[in-house]
Amino acid sequence: MRYDRRLTSPLLITLILIGAHWSFGMLRGYEAVALAVASTVATELALRRLLTGQSPQLVSAYISGISISILVRSPMLWPYALGAVLSVMSKYVLRAKGRHIWNPTNFGICALLFLAPFAVAPLSVQWGNNLWPMLVIWGVGLIAVGQAKRAHITLAYVAAFFIFALVRSQITGSSYAAEVAPITGPMYQLFALFMITDPKTTVSSTWGAVAVAVVIAFVEMLFRLAEVIYAPFYALFFVGPVALLIELKWRAGSSARHQESPPPLPVER
Amino acid sequence: MSSHVTGAEPQSSVPRRLLRALAGVVFVALLAAPLGMRHFSAEDDAGAVASASVALERYGFALEEVSQAAGIDFTHRPPELDAKLRAIMPVVAAYGASVAVGDFDRDGWQDLYVTTSAVDGRNALYRNAGDGRFEDVAARLGVADLNARDMGVSMGAVWGDYDNDGYEDLFVYKWGRPELLHNDGGRGFTRVSDGLGLPSWINANTAVWFDFDSDGWLDLFVGCFYPASVDLWHLPNTRVMPESFEYAQDGGRNYLLRNRGDGSFEEVGESMGFRTTRWTLAAAAADVDHDGDPDLFVANDFGVNELYVNESGRRFREVGRESGLARTPKSGMNASFGDAFNRGEWTLYVSNISEPGVLIHGNDLWVPTHEAGAAPDYRNIAGALGVELAGFAFGAQFGDLNNDGWLDLYVTNGYVSGETRDSYWYDYAMVTSGHRNIIADADNWPAMRGRSLSGYQQDRVWLNRGGHRFRDVTRAVGVANAEDGRAVAFVDLWNRGVLDAVVANQRGPLLVHRTTATPQHGWVEFELEGTRSNRSAIGAEVRLYAAGQVQLRQVEGGNGFAAQNQRRLHYGLGPAPAIDSVVVRWPSGVAQTVLAPAVNTLHTLTEPE
Numbered sequence: 001m002r003y004d005r006r007l008t009s010p011l012l013i014t015l016i017l018i019g020a021h022w023s024f025g026m027l028r029g030y031e032a033v034a035l036a037v038a039s040t041v042a043t044e045l046a047l048r049r050l051l052t053g054q055s056p057q058l059v060s061a062y063i064s065g066i067s068i069s070i071l072v073r074s075p076m077l078w079p080y081a082l083g084a085v086l087s088v089m090s091k092y093v094l095r096a097k098g099r100h101i102w103n104p105t106n107f108g109i110c111a112l113l114f115l116a117p118f119a120v121a122p123l124s125v126q127w128g129n130n131l132w133p134m135l136v137i138w139g140v141g142l143i144a145v146g147q148a149k150r151a152h153i154t155l156a157y158v159a160a161f162f163i164f165a166l167v168r169s170q171i172t173g174s175s176y177a178a179e180v181a182p183i184t185g186p187m188y189q190l191f192a193l194f195m196i197t198d199p200k201t202t203v204s205s206t207w208g209a210v211a212v213a214v215v216i217a218f219v220e221m222l223f224r225l226a227e228v229i230y231a232p233f234y235a236l237f238f239v240g241p242v243a244l245l246i247e248l249k250w251r252a253g254s255s256a257r258h259q260e261s262p263p264p265l266p267v268e269r
Numbered sequence: 270m271s272s273h274v275t276g277a278e279p280q281s282s283v284p285r286r287l288l289r290a291l292a293g294v295v296f297v298a299l300l301a302a303p304l305g306m307r308h309f310s311a312e313d314d315a316g317a318v319a320s321a322s323v324a325l326e327r328y329g330f331a332l333e334e335v336s337q338a339a340g341i342d343f344t345h346r347p348p349e350l351d352a353k354l355r356a357i358m359p360v361v362a363a364y365g366a367s368v369a370v371g372d373f374d375r376d377g378w379q380d381l382y383v384t385t386s387a388v389d390g391r392n393a394l395y396r397n398a399g400d401g402r403f404e405d406v407a408a409r410l411g412v413a414d415l416n417a418r419d420m421g422v423s424m425g426a427v428w429g430d431y432d433n434d435g436y437e438d439l440f441v442y443k444w445g446r447p448e449l450l451h452n453d454g455g456r457g458f459t460r461v462s463d464g465l466g467l468p469s470w471i472n473a474n475t476a477v478w479f480d481f482d483s484d485g486w487l488d489l490f491v492g493c494f495y496p497a498s499v500d501l502w503h504l505p506n507t508r509v510m511p512e513s514f515e516y517a518q519d520g521g522r523n524y525l526l527r528n529r530g531d532g533s534f535e536e537v538g539e540s541m542g543f544r545t546t547r548w549t550l551a552a553a554a555a556d557v558d559h560d561g562d563p564d565l566f567v568a569n570d571f572g573v574n575e576l577y578v579n580e581s582g583r584r585f586r587e588v589g590r591e592s593g594l595a596r597t598p599k600s601g602m603n604a605s606f607g608d609a610f611n612r613g614e615w616t617l618y619v620s621n622i623s624e625p626g627v628l629i630h631g632n633d634l635w636v637p638t639h640e641a642g643a644a645p646d647y648r649n650i651a652g653a654l655g656v657e658l659a660g661f662a663f664g665a666q667f668g669d670l671n672n673d674g675w676l677d678l679y680v681t682n683g684y685v686s687g688e689t690r691d692s693y694w695y696d697y698a699m700v701t702s703g704h705r706n707i708i709a710d711a712d713n714w715p716a717m718r719g720r721s722l723s724g725y726q727q728d729r730v731w732l733n734r735g736g737h738r739f740r741d742v743t744r745a746v747g748v749a750n751a752e753d754g755r756a757v758a759f760v761d762l763w764n765r766g767v768l769d770a771v772v773a774n775q776r777g778p779l780l781v782h783r784t785t786a787t788p789q790h791g792w793v794e795f796e797l798e799g800t801r802s803n804r805s806a807i808g809a810e811v812r813l814y815a816a817g818q819v820q821l822r823q824v825e826g827g828n829g830f831a832a833q834n835q836r837r838l839h840y841g842l843g844p845a846p847a848i849d850s851v852v853v854r855w856p857s858g859v860a861q862t863v864l865a866p867a868v869n870t871l872h873t874l875t876e877p878e
Contacts, residue, residue: 024516025573025597050288075631076652078306086299092289093296116303117626118658134704174696174715181703181713188702227695229627 006059008147012140013066013194019136020070020186027069032080036072037065039084047092060104061088067105067194071123071187072112079120083108097248101241103201110237113230122230123187137186141193150197156210157192158183160217168221182232191232201240203247212243319745325787328732329671332747332770332782339762340402341395343779345755346387348422348444351504356716359685360697361501361509362386364424364474364494364550365444366755366773367831371428371437372397374455379760379835381771382412382439383779384423390416392423392441397762411458412439412450418502421445421470425756425831429478429487431528433804442473442491444501464533465489465526471497472521478826479554479563480803480856481541482582486528487803487826492549492567493521507712511548512705515598517571519709520548525585542585547572553604553828555615556810559641561858563808566594568601568619576645592645599630603830607667607676608821609634610736613812615821617647620662620680620830624723627694631657632665632680655739656680656731661723664830668759668768670746672790672841674820675733679770681754681830685717686724686776693720725751728772752777756832761839766792766869768839773831791846791868795838797824800876802856805836809856813840814849842868 021027044061048054064087072083087108091100094107112120145151165179172179182188196202196216202209216232216239223231321331336342345366347359354361365386373380378397385392392415394407407413416422421443428437436452447467450458472495478487495501496519499509511517523543526534547569554563562582567575573595577585589595594617603620610616614637621630634651651657660682667676687693696715700708707713728750731739752774759768762781770782786792793813797806807826812819822838842848846868853861855876866872 027597029596047292051285051292053285074629075649075657082299082302086296089292089296089299093293111300112303113626115300116307118307119303119629121624121627121629131704172715175713177707177710177713178696178700178703178715181700181707184704184707185702224695224699227692229695229698 005147009144009194010059010062010066012144013063013070016137016140016190017066017070020133023133032077033066033069035077036069036080036084037062039081040065040068040088043085043088047089051092064088064104064108067190068108071105071109071190072120073123074120076119079112079116082116083112083120086111096245097252099200099244099248101201101244103195103198103236103240106195106233106236106240110233113233122233123190133186134184134189137189137193141189145193145197148197148199150199150202150209152206153197153202153209153213154192156213157196157217160214161192161220164217164221168224171225188232191236196236196240201244203243208243208247212239215239215243317745321747321785324742324746325785328742328746329673329787329790330746330767331785332670332730333785334747334749334780335783336779336781338401339781340404341381341779341781343383343385343393343395343405345383345385345773345775345777345779346390347776348386348388348501350501353504353507354501354509354711357711357714359687359717360693360714360722361711363685363753363775364755364831365422366775366777367423367425368756368758368771368773368779369426369428369439369827369833370758370760370771370835371439371833372836373428373437373439373452375436376455378764379762379837381760382407382426382428383773384426384441384831386416386422386424386444388416388418388422390422392416392426399764401763410456411460412441415441415443415448424474425476427476427478427827427833428805428836429489429807429826430803430805431478431487431489432532433486433799435804437805440476440478440489442471442476444472444495446470447473447491461532466534466536467491467524467526468497470500471524472499472501474550474831475552476827477552477554477565478805478807479565480528480808481525481563481565481579481585482527483562483856483858484528484530484582485799485801485803485857486530487805487807488528489526489534490552490554490565491524491526492552493523494548494550494570496521496546508710510709510711510714511571512709514571514600514701514708517548518546520546520569520571522546523549523567540584542577542587545575545587547575550602551604551830553606553617554808554826555606555823556808557615557637557645558639558643559614561854563856564645566604566606566617568604570600570602571598573598574601574619578645588645593647593649594635594645599633602663603665605665605667605829606823609667609676609678609733610636611675611818611820613819613821616667618656618665618667618678620659620665622661622723623658624661624694627698629658632659632662655741659729660726663754664756664832666757666759666770666829666832666834668770668834669839669841670730670768670770670784670786671732672767672786672792672843674790674816674818674841674843675735677733678729678731678739679757679759680729680731681750681757681772681774682728683724683726683751683753685722686751686753687717687721688719689721690725691720693717693722697722724753726754727751728754728757748782750774750780752780756830758829758832758834759839760835761794761837764871766794766839766871786841789844791842791844793840793842793846793848793866793868794871795851796871796873797836797838797853798873798875799855799857800878801859802876806855806876807836810854811838812852812854814851815842815847816845837871
């Protein structure tokens with residue numbers, strides 16, 4: 001039996017979830033995880049079949065469900081279901097030139113934060129007070145993005161974050177330690193390792209993806225200067241689709257110039 | 270977080286296009302769903318101001334703030350700590366407003382002891398004159414001057430007759446030297462702190478009198494926030510903040526003082542099972558496992574709470590995680606026991622932080638699911654009952670405000686109301702998401718510069734609608750407090766058979782809410798005095814049977830946050846007041862039954878010898 005490399009990400013993120021909850025009780029409860037995963041999987045099953053007639057690809061739905069259950073913090077259950085359903089639906093409803101343009105989980109979380117702040121906050125604290133959870137997440141995450149050949153995106157974002165933190169520190173007068181504090185927390189680590197590296201919603205060229213990561217960090221800095229607490233999610237929400245649309249337009253122009261069909265994007269395999 | 274699928278576009282067809290359009294409609298509807306939920310669930314009357322007569326008619330009670338008319342003019346002042354903390358002083362010096370109810374002179378009228386926290390600030394003991402007026406007698410009786418640079422400042426107080434002489438003594442817990450003040454027959458107080466057996470300096474934020482070993486002498490639990498080694502006026506460095514905001518274990522240790530019965534105490538906390546060093550803010554005792562001895566719930570900020578099961582006074586076993594109470598770390602600020610559903614068992618209300626879009630811990634309403642004698646097991650139903658989202662919540666109390674026979678809930682809110690309403694949350698969230706080396710050092714925290722952190726928040730008054738749901742009636746019944754509420758205590762200040770609400774605000778005035786309850790509802794009150802048990806009768810459980818229901822109350826030695834309700838037990842009886850019986854279980858284990866006691870009356874019960 002051959003190992004399917006597409007299973008690496010779901011396995012690793014499941015590992016993170018179980019480890020974090022077992023060690024720190026970071027989840028609202030297993031019922032929230034079950035609800036989020038069931039919601040994403042059910043939505044994927046229904047929409048994929050109804051709207052494309054193709055068989056559902058449940059790995060993506062599973063990852064979205066697990067991600068929602070990790071990154072969303074609510075004492076209520078319904079936000080986990082709503083965020084999960086919106087995440088998957090965004091893939092089928094918000095499309096341009098045959099592809100979805102928002103990272104599904106990012107869309108679901110931003111929708112909850114925009115529309116239901118009275119009931120929802122994202123993960124915002126350390127898991128425990130030791131160094132090892134951070135090392136585990138970075139280790140596991142780098143394995144995953146390395147396998148997916150997306151490590152350059154993470155590294156570009158992290159480097160840009162540190163530089164822009166210095167800029168912010170100069171502008172706000174806050175200590176540099178305070179400005180870099182968020183990236184030492186698990187929310188940012190998951191964001192940098194798993195969300196902005198999503199192959200389906202990032203541009204295809206290596207240097208293009210690096211540039212987009214830097215722009216995300218830059219826009220995040222602007223949000224932070226405006227004291228928007230969940231700046232990274234919002235930065236990706238705005239920059240990600242714009243970058244993809246630019247790429248789609250550029251490819252369309254390029255293919256027209258060459259009067260030949262564009263090669264399929266790697267993300268649309 | 271990644272999306273590994275999309276696939277080719279579907280074959281164009283009318284059904285597919287229709288389905289896609291339908292999916293779009295559903296998508297938009299789901300996006301609008303939270304707004305709709307918010308709108309349609311807003312049945313509460315929190316913001317609707319009603320006249321007292323309308324409130325009385327609609328809800329059966331109304332509150333009126335009468336502190337000035339009662340002669341009470343007291344404003345809490347915060348401590349000014351080491352200048353190294355100046356940039357974030359309001360966040361650190363955010364505690365110390367408290368209220369403890371006790372009848373110190375045994376004249377039958379409930380008195381109030383309230384604390385301030387400024388160096389050289391004077392605490393107040395408001396003696397209830399019985400004519401609607403109160404007089405501050407603290408200085409005259411020797412319980413005012415407890416705040417000084419070399420002895421620390423007050424955080425709260427609890428009344429309890431530790432020597433069984435019939436007069437309530439006073440324990441004042443502090444960030445500094447704790448003080449036990451012996452009540453000399455209601456005519457004055459004598460400092461007897463040296464017999465406590467406590468360290469000379471602790472940073473305590475809660476204390477509870479209870480007789481854990483059922484020997485007839487009141488013992489004392491003291492819960493601490495900062496470690497005892499921290500003197501907040503003389504800091505060697507700025508590493509005084511918690512190491513984590515949900516998993517911190519570098520706070521102060523807690524103490525259990527066993528009353529030897531000769532006027533002295535023995536510190537037995539560690540040997541009895543209190544070994545954690547979390548950041549304790551509140552505690553309350555109740556017999557949660559129905560085995561006849563008091564157990565203890567401890568609410569911790571920056572981490573999980575703790576439930577200590579009392580094993581016949583020999584030791585305490587921490588069962589927070591197993592019981593379900595402490596599986597998820599939150600920001601425990603309050604611990605209140607009450608029989609919210611008239612089931613004759615203890616429901617527990619715990620306050621936490623709820624700041625929209627930033628941090629939604631939600632308050633907890635823990636309902637026991639275990640049978641008598643079984644291991645404690647709890648389920649949180651705060652969301653289902655509508656008492657989950659209050660704000661940056663602190664002290665809370667159960668009490669039957671409209672005498673309808675169901676316990677209502679009062680919750681204070683608000684952390685720091687700054688000079689401006691600009692929010693400090695961005696900076697707060699930025700730092701607290703970081704690694705412990707960043708969080709723990711106050712030097713890394715951006716300056717507050719007069720900004721607020723969950724400031725100007727309204728208190729909440731939740732009306733219990735027959736145990737099915739609570740309704741927010743705050744403004745409608747006349748409560749408008751938007752100061753930084755800390756402690757709330759219920760007390761029948763004017764001996765009318767209704768519970769008045771006294772609220773202590775941080776950096777704000779002490780508020781006295783006089784309650785008017787509908788005369789159509791009956792009431793009954795009981796004053797208990799122990800003989801074999803501790804004389805304060807703290808820990809006595811009293812079950813009242815009426816109209817096919819049971820109402821459970823207990824004599825408390827401190828609960829909520831920095832608060833103590835009156836020891837006298839109050840019951841609302843609803844529109845057809847008649848009592849079948851009242852069953853008292855004294856702390857000694859003695860049971861006493863009173864058949865059909867008169868209603869609308871205060872009864873005095875003495876423990877049978």
